[in-house]
Amino acid sequence: MTDPRLSELAHLLPELKISTDPGDLEHHGRDWTRRWTPEPLAIAWPSSIEEVQGVVRWANAQGVAVVPSGGRTGLSGGAVAANGELVLSLDRMNRVLGFDPIDRTLTVQPGIALEAVHNAARERGLLYPVDFAARGSCQIGGNIATNAGGIRVIRYGNTRQWIAGLKVVTGTGDVLDLNRGLVKNASGYDLRHLVIGSEGTLGIVVEATLSLTSPPPPSQVMLLAVPAMDALMKVFAEARHRLRLEAFEFFTDRALHHVLAHGAQRPFDETHPFYVVTEFDAADERAEADALAFFEFCLGEGWVVDGAISSSEGQAAALWRLREGITESLAPHKPYKNDVSVRISAVPAFMAEMQDLLSAEYPHFDVVWFGHIGDGNLHINVLKPADLDNAVFVGQCEHVTSMLVETLARHGGSISAEHGIGLVKKPWLGSVRSEVEIALMRGIKAVWDPNGIMNPGKLL
Amino acid sequence: MTDPRLSELAHLLPELKISTDPGDLEHHGRDWTRRWTPEPLAIAWPSSIEEVQGVVRWANAQGVAVVPSGGRTGLSGGAVAANGELVLSLDRMNRVLGFDPIDRTLTVQPGIALEAVHNAARERGLLYPVDFAARGSCQIGGNIATNAGGIRVIRYGNTRQWIAGLKVVTGTGDVLDLNRGLVKNASGYDLRHLVIGSEGTLGIVVEATLSLTSPPPPSQVMLLAVPAMDALMKVFAEARHRLRLEAFEFFTDRALHHVLAHGAQRPFDETHPFYVVTEFDAADERAEADALAFFEFCLGEGWVVDGAISSSEGQAAALWRLREGITESLAPHKPYKNDVSVRISAVPAFMAEMQDLLSAEYPHFDVVWFGHIGDGNLHINVLKPADLDNAVFVGQCEHVTSMLVETLARHGGSISAEHGIGLVKKPWLGSVRSEVEIALMRGIKAVWDPNGIMNPGKLL
Structure with missing residues (x-):
């Protein structure tokens, strides 16, 4: 650790676990996407809200960018650190902090795995209903940062609906204690909902109070x-x-x-x-x-x-x-994947139009559709023909994305249903959000993170 | 209409209905609070999104503040115009624009009464579940601006949960088309949720797509x-x-x-x-x-x-x-009223402490509590003793408010459960939101409304 900025960090926060081990840098510098080469400055594992604040303040002073890092199961590159950022891993902040049987809330640190949340709720006779395949390794902080959805959205909604309180460290190192578990609270802008789905660009979720519900019948x-x-x-x-x-x-x-x-x-x-x-x-x-x-x-x-x-x-x-x-069955075919949504009623017309375009242009492609009809969320997978050169396939898939983006726009859909924008979908943000919306988002980010140190280059 | 600013407005938007009739000014210049003397510049009734945009652009150019106005059933002074503002009434934009049986969404203009929304849903075999006593006169735009709650929150949540899409004219006159009825849409900050509950300080709701649900069983x-x-x-x-x-x-x-x-x-x-x-x-x-x-x-x-x-x-x-x-039974006693919330589990301790404080200080007061236990929302009413001078009573009630604010803060509660902040609760915003939160809110407002013309003085 010869970088003077890291020496300063270690001096400021002597208890903070920091690593520049190449294995750690590679492991913690990326998510499930494999497109970018991890190149973080270091990995830090704070164990308290105060340490998270300390890291963010140091980052502001030193001009170092911070990439918040949970289970790194993302598919949009939102947790990639490829430009000398400090990766702030929440792995050590993974405890259940409290449970209230009357409020039916579970208060947790952000690094707890979704499956551990499920188990903690079940042990108390209740249900945390958001569920999807990455449950064993994804963390609740990342679920909140992407407003994760999954297979029970038709019954229970997205993560957003289950967040009764949120503690957040902003881009300036201030800690916010948002909504504090209240069911009704009409006291100004609900900043909690602004943080949910913001992909680590406004601040870092450091504690969450989750609403639980009764388990469903058989x-x-x-x-x-x-x-x-x-x-x-x-x-x-x-x-x-x-x-x-x-x-x-x-x-x-x-x-x-x-x-x-x-x-x-x-x-x-x-x-x-x-x-x-x-x-x-x-x-x-x-x-x-x-x-x-x-x-x-x-x-x-x-x-x-x-x-x-x-x-x-x-x-x-x-x-x-x-x-x-x-x-899993498609994985050996190295498929091109996309996760998109339209209004439920628009699913048939959108799928038919997209399928016609694909059949006309790439009749040799094996196209696999599946997804959550009940929330208009479709997963499209295009398999690489065995005899097609990989580079040619990748080029053709870029064209598939363009067709998809244009078809979605015609049907009022979104280029990201539940995976977020991150790095992967950033080029197409303008197809789903207007210039004015994007300008408002940039303006809001500048208010929360004036030095632009929070997960820069992601989303916006 | 001799004011040159109004002449300019009439020139720019010849179809816009405008009035400076004293009866209109008084009627449309206030809500259910009676504390402020209405003194608007004029009342305008746009009939289209384009007219709303035109009014907001004119207001920016002329430096005139705009007060969005729905059914004016608010209890916090959020729709009061007492300082020469233009009242922008949504009364003429009150139609159902569309219904989709697959999406189960109803698209409406903002000036439609809540009861008309209930009826439109029922005619289509479905339910819009947010409900409260002002249903006959309150408008959906105001419901959204305050994230209205009511008596079914325990089952169905607040208004926020039922807004699938929102068109908003910002403080600069731009129109945003937010979320467009999608169930899943992970494409950046959810500005829809920022607008919900913003009390007309960021922009004007000009169209809403409401989610409907199945009617409950008997x-x-x-x-x-x-x-x-x-x-x-x-x-x-x-x-x-x-x-x-x-x-x-x-x-x-x-x-x-x-x-x-x-x-x-x-x-x-x-x-x-x-x-x-x-x-x-x-x-x-x-x-x-x-x-x-x-x-x-x-x-x-x-x-x-x-x-x-x-x-x-x-x-x-x-x-x-x-x-x-x-x-209704309390109204003849001209009660002091407040609408507050704590976590459900904190209700007994909060109520006991507040009741003890009141009994000690004002043993002669008749204090009436009621409310929604299931969401921690309590309505407190203090009746004026018949023999007590009104001015003395008002002074004592100010002290009751102070006690209430302090007791709520000790129990992590909110000074506004469902009535909003408006003018009435603005002095106590700092008891429920931190200085950093308020600074962030101000910063966000400046991004959306750089000239500060949207409902100035309310909330912030």
Whole structure:
């Protein structure tokens, strides 16, 4: 640690754990994206709010940029440090600080893993309902910084809805204690909601008070084979009307093809264009009868041509595997991926138009669609043809992105549903936010972080 | 209209309805507060987003302040124009613009009354769930500007949760089209949430896309007599655990006294310190059995000493009247009122401490408490003793406010649960928001409204 700036930091905060070990720099200098070469100045692991403040004040004085770092499971490069930044890792601030059974709130440090939050809630007979695949390694601070969504948004909303209080260290090193767990608090701008989803560009989440809820009743899972997209939307509307939905996911025949090739068990004899996996409350016989009536109605209308329903937890898990195994089954094909959203009602027209563009321009591409119909969130994956040169494929995928951006704009959609903007999507921010909005965001950032040290280059 | 600034406005926007009639100035220059003398420059009724933009641009050029004006049912002076401002009334922009059954969204102009939104949703088989007493005259734009709450927050949250899209004219006259009805959209700072609750100080809501939901199943209403505050909190926790609550309201014996004096029917022979009115789903016999089991359990524990349950809509309305009639029954006593919140778990200690302070200092005051226990929102009313001079009473009430502010601060509460800050609570903003938070709010306002023309003097 010969850099005089780091010597100064170690002098100011003698208890602060700091590393310039090359392995640490590489490991903590990036997220799940692999596009940038990590090159941070150092990694720091504060263990208290005061140490976080100390680091930020030092960074302001020394003109060093700070990259807040959680589980680094992001897919948009929001936690990449490739330009001599100090990575501020929250790994050591990972404890449960408190629980209140009347408020039904759990107060945690930002470095706690999402799964540990789930467990802490469950141990207290309650539920923290935001859930997605990275639960084991992602941290709640990162969930808040990206307003993480996942598979239960149709029932429970995004992370935003579960944040009752937030402590934040701003870009000037001040600590804010926002909302303090209140349910009703009409006392000026809700800065809590400004921080949620700000990707570490305004400040660092150093403590969160999470709202918990009652666990849902027992549920059932249904798999449906659907002949067409317009039928799928009708099935969705009918399901939402008749059942109490926990999830409503779809995937295409191409997705099923890859999951089956990866070892899953074929659910139906025939193949079908679309499949739905839906989970819903099934507390009693009446609810189960409702589910059956829903299925038979859809069958009668011709919206559904085959189906399976879980009658045990094992069967439920097997049906879910068909949807949850998709990403893993595609990984060997090094797919181009994107995570986008449109209004729910715009899904069929957007998908059809995008599919037509792709078929016309790249008929040899294997395009796999899946996602959360119930919140208009689609994941598109384009697989590299085995015989295509990687560099050529990457170039073609850039063109796919342009087509996607333009098609989304025509349908009022967003280039990022739940992964954030980070570095990856920054070139296209202007397709979803107006110039005036971006100017307002820059203005707000300048108020919170006048020296521009908080995660610079990300998002804005 | 001899003011040259108004002549210029009429010249720029020939279709704009403008009035300087003294009756209009007085009527539209204030809200439900009666503390300030209305003295606006004029009232303008734009009929389009373009006209709103034109007014704001004119205001910037002329240095005239603009007070956005909805149903003017506010209790914090947020819509008062007492300093030569132009009142921008949204009364003419009151139409439903669109409905999408798949997205379950209703797009409306800002001047539509909350009750008209309820009706529009109901006609489409759906529910807009935010509800409170001013529904007939308050406007959705004002609801958004104050993040209005009400009696169903325990089930449905505040207004914030139901805003899927927002068009806003900023302090510079630019129009923002925020979020556009998307469920998932992780593309930078969520400016929509910054506008919600900003009390017209950042811009003017000119269109809103509201999320709707399924109507709840049939419900029942239960009235409970409760011997003590700690028992009341246990009853609440038990009810939340066993029933699917729509509302959980409480009031004191003093509140019941005034409602009965105002003509309501006595529910129980004995009097009791506290009463609860709770409404919950009762879709079938099983749910009704659950409710009975809950009641008997509370009775067995001694947390409840008497009770009544509705078996018809008329009975439900009669039980609700005991809670909803309180405000009207107190009005003749010209009460000092305040609307405050603490965390739910802090309610008993806060109320006890405040009641002790009041009893010690003002033993002759009739203090009436009621409110929404389920969201920590308490309404305190102090009645003027008949023989006390009004000016003396007002002076003593200022001291009550000081005691309230200090007690709230000790318990981490807020001086405004759902009424906003406006002019009335501005002196105490610093008790609930830190200096750094207020500085950030001012900085954000300067970005959105560089000339300070948007509702100046309110909130900040």
